[in-house]
Amino acid sequence: MVQKIIRIEGLECNHCVVRVGRAIASVKGVVEVDVNLENREAVVNFEEVRTDLRKIKDAIREAGYKPI
Ligand SMILES: [Cu+2]
Secondary structure (H helix, E strand, O other): OEEEEEEEEOOOOHHHHHHHHHHHHOOOOEEEEEEEOOOOEEEEEEOOOOOOHHHHHHHHHHOOOEEO
16 A cells, blocks of 8 residues: 555635545545645555556546646
């Protein structure tokens, strides 16, 4: 298991937090995600053998936000 912090541009409200949180959680291999509105970042725990940062960032983009 690995933990990464991803900064996300475009998070404006709790609706965004829920949306992007669901998008990240839907990636197979993601075990836990916590999106923080104040910091504009997501703390993601995932299994490296099942997914990677690129796939998680793709899911964030598909939800309409910009991972940094
Ligand atoms: Cu919003």
